[in-house]
Amino acid sequence: MRYLNKILQIIPVLLCMQVIASERPGSEVDPTLPPRLPLNELRVFVEAFDRVSSAYVEEIDDRTLLEKAIKGMLSQLDPHSAYLDRTSFSDLQEATTGNYGGLGLEVGMEDGFVKVIAPMDDTPAAKAGIESGDLIIELDGLPVKGMSLSEAIKGMRGDAGSEVKLTIVRKGNPVPKELVLIREIIQVVSVRQRFLEDGYGYLRIAQFQSKTGAEVEKAVEKLYENGRLSGLVIDLRNNPGGVLQSAVDVSDIFISEGLLVYTSGRLSNADLRFNATTPDATGGVPIVVLVNEGTASASEIVAGALQDHNRAVIMGTNTFGKGSVQTILPLNNEKAIKLTTALYFTPSGRSIQAEGIIPDIWVDRSKVTKLKGNPWRIKEKDLPGHLANGNGENENQEHANNRDLSTLDYQLNEALALLKGLNILARKSTRPQG
Numbered sequence: 153m154r155y156l157n158k159i160l161q162i163i164p165v166l167l168c169m170q171v172i173a174s175e176r177p178g179s180e181v182d183p184t185l186p187p188r189l190p191l192n193e194l195r196v197f198v199e200a201f202d203r204v205s206s207a208y209v210e211e212i213d214d215r216t217l218l219e220k221a222i223k224g225m226l227s228q229l230d231p232h233s234a235y236l237d238r239t240s241f242s243d244l245q246e247a248t249t250g251n252y253g254g255l256g257l258e259v260g261m262e263d264g265f266v267k268v269i270a271p272m273d274d275t276p277a278a279k280a281g282i283e284s285g286d287l288i289i290e291l292d293g294l295p296v297k298g299m300s301l302s303e304a305i306k307g308m309r310g311d312a313g314s315e316v317k318l319t320i321v322r323k324g325n326p327v328p329k330e331l332v333l334i335r336e337i338i339q340v341v342s343v344r345q346r347f348l349e350d351g352y353g354y355l356r357i358a359q360f361q362s363k364t365g366a367e368v369e370k371a372v373e374k375l376y377e378n379g380r381l382s383g384l385v386i387d388l389r390n391n392p393g394g395v396l397q398s399a400v401d402v403s404d405i406f407i408s409e410g411l412l413v414y415t416s417g418r419l420s421n422a423d424l425r426f427n428a429t430t431p432d433a434t435g436g437v438p439i440v441v442l443v444n445e446g447t448a449s450a451s452e453i454v455a456g457a458l459q460d461h462n463r464a465v466i467m468g469t470n471t472f473g474k475g476s477v478q479t480i481l482p483l484n485n486e487k488a489i490k491l492t493t494a495l496y497f498t499p500s501g502r503s504i505q506a507e508g509i510i511p512d513i514w515v516d517r518s519k520v521t522k523l524k525g526n527p528w529r530i531k532e533k534d535l536p537g538h539l540a541n542g543n544g545e546n547e548n549q550e551h552a553n554n555r556d557l558s559t560l561d562y563q564l565n566e567a568l569a570l571l572k573g574l575n576i577l578a579r580k581s582t583r584p585q586g
Contacts, residue, residue: 197221201217201218201221204217205217219235219237222235222489223235223300223302226489226490226491227261227300227301229491229492230476230492231260231261231262231267231301232260232474232476232478232490232492233478233489233490233491233492234300234301234302234489234490235300235302235487235489235490236302236480236487236488236489236490237302237487238486238487239306240302240305240306241480241486241487241488252309252337252338253309253310253311253312253335253336253337253338254308254309254310254335254336254338255275255276255277255308255309255316255333255335255336255338256271256272256274256275256276256277256278256336256338256340257270257271257272257275257277257282257308258270258271258272258359258392258393258448259288259301259304259305259308260301260474261301261304262287264296264297264298265287265288265289265296265297266287266288266291266296266299266301266304267285267286267287267288268282268283268284268285268286268287268288268320269284269392269446269448269472269474270284270390270391270392270446270447270448270472271283271284271390271446272338272340272358272359272390272392273340273341273356273358273390274341275336275338275340276333276334276335276336277333278390280331280333281331282318282320282331283322283446284390284444284445284446284472285322285323285445285446286320286321286322287320287321287322288304288318288319288320289319289320289321289328290317290318290319290328291304291307291308291316291317291318292307292316292317293317294307309335310335311335312335312336312337313334313335313336314334314335315332315333315334315335316332316333316335317330317331317332317333318330318331318332318333319331340358340359340361341358342357342358342359342360342361342363342364342367343355343356343357343358343364343367343368343370343371344356344358344371345371345372345374345375347375347378347379348385348557348564348568349568350379351379351380351381351382351383351575352381352382352383352384352385352568352571352572353375353381353383353384353385354384354385354387354564355368355371355372355375355384355385355386355387356387357386357387357388357391357402357451357454358390358391359391359392359393359394360391360393360394360395360398360399360402360449360450360451361394361395361398362395362397362398363398364394364395364398364401364402365397365398365400365401365402365404365405366401368401368402368405369405369433372405372433372434373433381434381437382437382438382571382575383437383438383439383440383571383572383574383575384434384437384438384439384440384571385439385440385441385442385564385567385568385571386439386440386441386442386454386458386464387442387564388441388442388443388447388451388454388455389442389443389444389446389447389468389563390444390446390447391446391447391448391450391451392446392448392449392451393448393449393450393451393452393474394449394450395450396415396450396453396477396496398450399413399449399450399451399453399454400412400413400426400453402454403428403453403454403457403458404428404429404430405430405432405433405434406432406433406434406439406458406463406464407428407432407457407458407461407463408428408430408431408432409427409428410427410428410461410499411425411426411427411428411499412426412427412428412453412457412499413426413453413456413457413496413497413498413499414426414496414497414499415477415494415495415496415497416494416495416496416497417477417493417494417495418493419493419494422477422479422493422494423494424494432463438465438571438574438575438578439458439463439464439465440464440465440466440467440567440570440571441454441455441458441459441464441465441466441467442467442468442563442564442567443455443466443467443468443469443471443509443511444468444469444471444517444563445469445470445471445472445508446472447468447471447472447508447509448471448472448473448474449472449474451471452471452472452473452474452475452504452508452509453496453498455471455509456498456499456502456504456509457498457499459498459509459512460498460499460500460502461499465512465513465570466509466510466511466512466513467511467512467513467515467563467566467567467570468511468514468515468563469511469514469515469516469517470507470508470509470510470511471504471508471509472508473504473505473506473507473508474504474505475495475496475497475503475504475505475506475507476492476494476495476496476505477492477493477494477495477496478490478491478492478493479491479492479493479494513566513570515562515563515566515567516563517562517563518562518563519559519562520558520559520562521559522558522559
């Protein structure tokens, strides 16, 4: 009961210090002290602590019980606040750098279950078909209900090559589904780039890690090195977010001036404003940003900034809606708490918390089935003795490899089609009128 006695000793001291400070003329209560300590509630807590410590069916030491009390306090605040012991803190650092053993899932808590925010690209979770919004109700046969978020994450991580069994529930499907996944070393490649067609680039940002801003800048440079750039698709689908500063850095690449994002909280150092500092690296080429329900946090910051600055067309479905900022607050003995300390706002002042970014053009994930053409239909070129065109080979032949994009990725196909349309209109508007 050593820790209980300490609690009982500290409470009167704090109360006395507050009373003395409040009675001193012109003095203010030390802001480092808890304001208006609720003595009755503290007595209830101490009594509950004592009852649990002495009457619980199994003996439990005071240190463990206090740690569980802290975990319970944080877990009841919001889905993203959590207590971090030494192992959890180390895991968080590994996730930020994108190198750890696990499944490749970004998760939160909902109604006591683990909710998938988004699977990461090319990871066991993505390969198994886990989707944003899935609820994990069991881990290796153990119910998730009652676990803290850090405990659930710890259960999903482990040595590469080891197995883990997940039981998931998906909206619209009442029957739970069991999946057996093999853990891998998760080395998330946060940025990839390629050309969809001549002049139309594709930039995939899978996660916002500490160096994502620099990687995006290099990716844009590579696209320009490999050809002209008439339009760009930025794919933020199933991007669970990550480092706030990286989201600012990425937004700065495509926006020349003005506010990118700002945060607001109760602490003075939680009120921050981030502005663009460099010219638009693309020179103003048309941009379409793809988003979906797995687009969260830092990726929503980028989408919101580009949308508010009219720098890009946002296409897809409503995003996840995580508009809060978490701060790591160190405690004693190499432990810390991850606490929600602020909300972030887009340049126009929008909070996306629990609402998300609403796309400019709604395009749901769809499967396209092509209709078969009439094989007996005759065209002019099929007629014997037809006149030659004189224009040489069909210029569209070079795009043959992309003709099936609509069936492979309907949303991406729509983004490409929009970019082409914007370029056609731009060219027509610059032609001299006779």
